[in-house]
Amino acid sequence: MKLKKILLILSFFICANAFSQILSSQLEKSTIALGEINHLIIRIDNLDRRPVTSAPKNELLPFHFEEIKDNIGENYITYERKIEFSVYDEGKFTIPELEFNVGGKILKTIPYEIEVINTAQKADQINDIMNNKQVKLEAKDYWELYKWYVLAALSLIALIIAIIMFVKWGRKSKSDPVIATNQTLKELDSLKKKKYIEGGDYRSFYVELIDISRKFISKQYQLPADVLLTDDLIQLMKKNNTISQENEKIVEDVFLRGDLVKFAKSFPDQSAMEKDFTDIREFVKRSSKDLEFENLRKDA
Structure with missing residues (x-):
């Protein structure tokens, strides 16, 4: 009776081992030279289609081990991983237990110790293959x-x-007076084509005419006409003395009339609008003479 129990237990262990996964590992060399290539092979048998997971490729070995190749071969029975590596530091290093998860079961390899030696001795004499030669360089070589x-x-x-x-x-x-003049004349021509004068739309006419004039004065004479009130601008022009008196008078008359129109205190007729348009146009065309005179005055 006892013999039957022993045989039964032995049979159980034999069957369990026959169908359990077997992990084996093999290190090619335990002593290597600096930079010498070594190989580690890990094999798992009896997988029975169970999946194997472990560290990603080229990340299985710890620090100091420079992995060169990491090849994994796997089928439903066997898993094999071949790692080719080198070590570039002298000393003793350990490959620890490496874990592999086989269908939820953790298998571990045995640790390995590797000694890395420097094969070059201090007494070794290094000889050149041939003596150095001096080469004379010519101009084209330089x-x-x-x-x-x-x-x-x-x-x-x-x-x-x-x-x-x-x-x-x-x-x-880009800031040439001629360019500023031509650009403003084009803007005045565009205003003329809108036919505000013929249509009696004096408010829109004066708003755009004064806006064009302010931008021109700011650009051509470097005065802040685009931000100053009319009275302040007139005072500044007279004080600055850059614009001729004739042109100052035109700007003053047109700007003051434009303010009156804006606040509905004046209602100019078509002939007055025509005259103001012509005067501003002539002022723009004559502006280059103001600048020439200003330059002569500065040079003097």
Whole structure:
């Protein structure tokens, strides 16, 4: 009776081992030279379609171990992982127990200790294969060596010159009095085409006429006409003395009349609007003479 129980227990353990997963690992060398390639092979048998999970590729081994290749082969029976690695520090290092999850069951490898040695001895003499030779360089050789540096320097100098020219002349050309004059004349022509005068829409006419004039004075004479009230602007023009008296009179008359129209205190007829438009147009065309006179006065 006891014999039957013993046989039954043995049979149970044999069956369990026959169908349980078997993990094995093999390290190729326990002593390697600096930078020498070593191999670690891990194998799991009897998977019976159970999934295997572990650390991602190239992340299984700890610090100091430089993984070169990490190949994983797996089917429904066997799992095999071959790792090729090197160590670039001298000393003794340990590969700890590595865990593998097989269908929820944790299997671990045995730890390994690896000794890394420096095979180069201090007494070793290093000889060159052949003696160094001095080569005489010619002008074209120096050009091939340094041409990109020279070209880069020339490009930088050209860029600096272009920036200086743009700052000195580019901005000046954009603020040229002729350009400001032509632009304002185009805006006045556009206002004329709206036929506010013919339609008797004096309020819209004076609002746009004065707005165009203020922008022109700000740009051409560098006066804050776009933000000042009419009375303040007139005082500033007389004090600044940049605009000629003839042009000052035109601006003063038109701007004051425009304020009266804006507040419904004046109702100019078509001929008055025509005259104000013509006067402002002539003022814009004559403005360059004011600036020429101002420049002469500054030079004197």
